[in-house]
Amino acid sequence: MADTAETIVRVEGLRKSFGDLEVLKDINFSVKRGEVVTIIGSSGSGKSTLLRCINLLEEPDAGHVWFEGKDLTDLSTNVDKLRQDIGMVFQSFNLFANKNVLDNCTLAPVTLKRMSKAEAEKVAMGHLESVGLADFAHADVRRLSGGQRQRVAIARALCMDPTVMLFDEPTSALDPEIVGEVLEVMRQLAQQGMTMVVVTHEMAFAREVSDRVVFMDKGVILEQGAPAQVFGHPKEARTREFLARYLND
Amino acid sequence: MTIVEAGQRTVSFFRRDHTYVFLGTSALAAVCYLLTRFVPTLSSFLGAGAPLIACQGLLGAWIAFSLVALVVKATHWRTYDDTFLKKPGAVRITRCLSYLAWLVCAVVIVDRVVLSVVDIAHYVAAADTRTNLFFPDVLYYAWKGRSMLLQGLGNTIIVAVVGTLVAFVLALLLVFLHLNPPSKRDNGFVRFWKKLGLGFYKVYTTVLRGTPMMVQGSIIYFGFYAFIQGITGLGVAEMNQVWSVFTAALVTIALNSTAYLAETLRASIEAIDPGQAEAARSLGMTNWQAMMKVVFPQGVRNAIPAIGNEVVINIKDSSVFTFIGFFELMYASRTVSGTYYATTEVYITTAVIYLVLTMVATAILNAIARRLDAPTSNGVPSSN
Numbered sequence: 001m002a003d004t005a006e007t008i009v010r011v012e013g014l015r016k017s018f019g020d021l022e023v024l025k026d027i028n029f030s031v032k033r034g035e036v037v038t039i040i041g042s043s044g045s046g047k048s049t050l051l052r053c054i055n056l057l058e059e060p061d062a063g064h065v066w067f068e069g070k071d072l073t074d075l076s077t078n079v080d081k082l083r084q085d086i087g088m089v090f091q092s093f094n095l096f097a098n099k100n101v102l103d104n105c106t107l108a109p110v111t112l113k114r115m116s117k118a119e120a121e122k123v124a125m126g127h128l129e130s131v132g133l134a135d136f137a138h139a140d141v142r143r144l145s146g147g148q149r150q151r152v153a154i155a156r157a158l159c160m161d162p163t164v165m166l167f168d169e170p171t172s173a174l175d176p177e178i179v180g181e182v183l184e185v186m187r188q189l190a191q192q193g194m195t196m197v198v199v200t201h202e203m204a205f206a207r208e209v210s211d212r213v214v215f216m217d218k219g220v221i222l223e224q225g226a227p228a229q230v231f232g233h234p235k236e237a238r239t240r241e242f243l244a245r246y247l248n249d
Numbered sequence: 250m251t252i253v254e255a256g257q258r259t260v261s262f263f264r265r266d267h268t269y270v271f272l273g274t275s276a277l278a279a280v281c282y283l284l285t286r287f288v289p290t291l292s293s294f295l296g297a298g299a300p301l302i303a304c305q306g307l308l309g310a311w312i313a314f315s316l317v318a319l320v321v322k323a324t325h326w327r328t329y330d331d332t333f334l335k336k337p338g339a340v341r342i343t344r345c346l347s348y349l350a351w352l353v354c355a356v357v358i359v360d361r362v363v364l365s366v367v368d369i370a371h372y373v374a375a376a377d378t379r380t381n382l383f384f385p386d387v388l389y390y391a392w393k394g395r396s397m398l399l400q401g402l403g404n405t406i407i408v409a410v411v412g413t414l415v416a417f418v419l420a421l422l423l424v425f426l427h428l429n430p431p432s433k434r435d436n437g438f439v440r441f442w443k444k445l446g447l448g449f450y451k452v453y454t455t456v457l458r459g460t461p462m463m464v465q466g467s468i469i470y471f472g473f474y475a476f477i478q479g480i481t482g483l484g485v486a487e488m489n490q491v492w493s494v495f496t497a498a499l500v501t502i503a504l505n506s507t508a509y510l511a512e513t514l515r516a517s518i519e520a521i522d523p524g525q526a527e528a529a530r531s532l533g534m535t536n537w538q539a540m541m542k543v544v545f546p547q548g549v550r551n552a553i554p555a556i557g558n559e560v561v562i563n564i565k566d567s568s569v570f571t572f573i574g575f576f577e578l579m580y581a582s583r584t585v586s587g588t589y590y591a592t593t594e595v596y597i598t599t600a601v602i603y604l605v606l607t608m609v610a611t612a613i614l615n616a617i618a619r620r621l622d623a624p625t626s627n628g629v630p631s632s633n
Contacts (some may be wrong), residue, residue: 057527059433075434084533094528098546108532111542145350160532 005032008164008195009054014063016049023049024060031164036196038206038227041216042242050216051168054197055086068163084112087157090235091169091187092244093149095141095156101128101200102137105156127155131185147178154185163191167198203246207231267388274427275348278308281357288361289330291368295360304353318343361573379591386591391598394585401581402602408570408577409563412502413510417556419503421549426450427515428540450511455583457508465505470497470573496577504565506559513555518548536597553621557614561607568603578602 004086007030014027023046031037039047047166056072056079065072067082096104105124110117128134131151141149150170157165167186171179183205189207190196200206206213206229214224217235223230223239234240285295285305295301325437334341373380373389380386391398435443457465470492477483477492521544529539568579582599586592 057531057533071507079434080530080533080535082533083531086531088528088531090524090528090531092522092524094522094530096525096543098543098550107542108529108534111538112533157532 005034005065007031007130008033008068009197010064010066011050011054011067012064014050014053014065015061016046016053016058017061021036023219024053027063027219027221029214029221031165031195031197033195035212036194036198036210037199037212038210039199039214039216040201040203040206040242044218045216046219047216048168051166051197051199054166055083055088057088058062067196084108084114084160085163087160087162087165089150089153089157089165089167089170091172093146093153093173095149097141099141100137101133101139101141101144101152104141104152105159108156114160124155124159127158128152130158130188131155132181142176146174147180147181150174150182151185154189156184158189164195164197167200169199171200171202171203201246203231203243211223215242217242271315271318271347272344274350275312277354278315278350281354281361282308282312284361285358288365290361290364292364293360294364304357307353308357310349311346311353313551317429328393348364358461371508379589383594387594390585390589390591390595393589394482394581394595394598397581397585398578398598401576401578402606404575405567405577408495408498408502408567408575408604409560413506413556413560413563415499415503416506416510416559419507420514423450423453423507423511424514424518428518429509429537432536445618453513454508455466457505458512461569462501462505463565463572464594466498466501466570466573469501469504473497494570494573498567498570498575498577501561501570506563510552510556514548514552517552517555518544520551521547534546550621553618554614557611557618560614561610564606564610565603 008056009029009031011027011029014024014029014242015022016024023044027046027050029050039050049058051061054067056065060073063073067086070082071077072079072082095101096107099107102121102124105127106117106120109115109120109123114120115123125134125137128137131154133148133155136144136148136152141152144152154170155214170186171182174182179202183202186196186198186205187209198205198210204219210227212224212232213227215222215230215234217238224235230239231243234243282305285301285308295304369385370388370392371383376389427450429443429446473492474488474497480486481491485492486565525543525547526536526539529543530536534542562594567575567577570577571580571583574580578599582595586595589595
């Protein structure tokens with residue numbers, strides 16, 4: 001996207017420790033409207049923690065997180081309200097087990113009084129159709145395959161009409177054969193101009209779909225840039241080491 | 250299951266090969282043979298003539314046949330499958346003969362065992378004095394004391410069921426005190442009340458789970474009695490209208506079970522995958538909304554077998570209220586025992602009544618749990 005696009009998410013000086021383990025060490029990071037940013041790195045590098053700090057599912061120990069200009073880390077900010085505009089898709093889907101597919105999608109819009117049940121259902125059916133699961137609207141979530149559940153999770157997040165979508169390793173728990181159907185939905189979202197931050201191990205997706213790739217290692221952002229540059233001519237030795245292992249399997 | 254399916258299942262049962270055809274059936278046949286020799290029945294329909302001898306003969310024949318088969322098996326241990334007994338025709342004949350043996354055993358059991366019990370029951374119902382035989386006396390005292398035992402039984406059931414239901418509602422309310430963790434974003438006022446609520450929850454559950462229900466019942470009954478009487482100065486008869494042992498027992502069971510159910514509910518709710526609440530919050534729902542709409546319903550549903558268990562536990566534990574003079578089943582049986590100067594016989598009847606009560610309650614509650622699509626429990630749970 002053009003440099004004149006506004007910054008939607010900005011992270012400054014972020015630090016997070018779990019007990020003695022320092023997981024994020026002074027992270028500075030931003031995302032512009034319409035950008036698709038992929039965060040890659042090995043396990044334990046802090047990628048998921050960084051993502052979860054963006055919508056404050058993890059409270060950082062130090063630093064600031066701004067979303068559309070509002071400081072989420074400020075104790076007086078109503079984080080729940082801001083979260084309505086940040087969608088998140090989890091590695092383990094986290095569909096509501098006590099509701100069917102349609103109710104999963106309409107629960108938040110109706111509870112937060114954004115619309116009536118009928119309107120919410122119409123919006124939900126629209127999103128379910130775009131992920132190819134309109135026929136499963138009344139199905140019990142336990143009957144769905146992993147790929148179907150993740151697509152429902154994406155539709156559920158889209159029902160709140162978010163400004164940015166966060167994906168926390170969305171395909172890591174899926175069968176290699178089903179990974180494709182979820183990546184396809186994400187690809188379409190990107191093409192429609194959604195701002196996305198994706199933590200993933202799917203290097204092909206990172207290369208083909210993202211505008212920017214961020215490589216994290218041991219709690220710091222080691223390198224970031226356009227996919228062609230990071231994948232083609234990585235500057236850091238550690239980046240080369242990581243990519244070599246991934247791209248030569 | 251439809252009638253057709255039931256019929257098909259029955260037919261396939263009778264066509265199957267059963268294990269222990271010889272061992273099991275002949276053991277039963279031996280027992281039944283002994284029954285015909287040593288257990289006389291007044292109203293026997295087999296009598297002492299031809300029918301009886303026919304049954305004994307058939308049983309004896311089956312036992313002899315089994316012995317032959319078992320000898321064959323013992324001597325042909327490794328080649329048993331090749332013997333004549335294992336040929337398909339022989340297997341089928343053996344199976345049919347074993348069903349015949351079962352039938353004869355059933356007839357003998359009805360004639361000797363079932364009719365004996367009926368005889369004793371008839372005699373005992375008309376008798377005026379004890380028989381000095383153990384089993385008939387059990388029935389005698391059960392019959393004599395039946396109205397008292399039924400009254401006690403009724404009180405036990407009411408207090409256990411109503412007490413647990415009230416406790417469930419109170420436990421739902423109490424558990425909220427624990428599920429609202431104070432967070433950085435709360436102001437001082439809210440945080441104070443949250444901490445107070447949490448402290449109350451902890452004290453309540455610790456005290457009520459850490460003391461015996463008997464002691465709690467005594468404190469509640471006598472304590473409130475003195476308190477109310479002190480304020481109002483009512484006489485004994487009027488006090489009983491306002492604050493009876495029944496009320497005290499009900500209140501005690503409710504308060505006691507609230508503590509246990511609250512802890513069970515809390516554990517069940519905390520066992521729900523945290524991802525559920527995270528997903529709800531990531532959509533913008535507040536912690537409260539996430540709890541009420543997603544986590545709580547699942548947690549409560551998973552705790553349903555525990556609530557059923559609590560009813561069964563209270564059925565048994567209501568017996569402790571004998572000691573404040575509550576006329577439940579144990580008190581009733583002590584009264585019957587005192588009236589007729591009989592102990593063991595009466596208490597055996599009481600034990601049987603409790604057992605039937607708990608088994609029926611468990612079956613009903615499991616059926617309800619299955620209807621509500623919740624997990625079911627097996628067996629009878631232990632007490633508080």
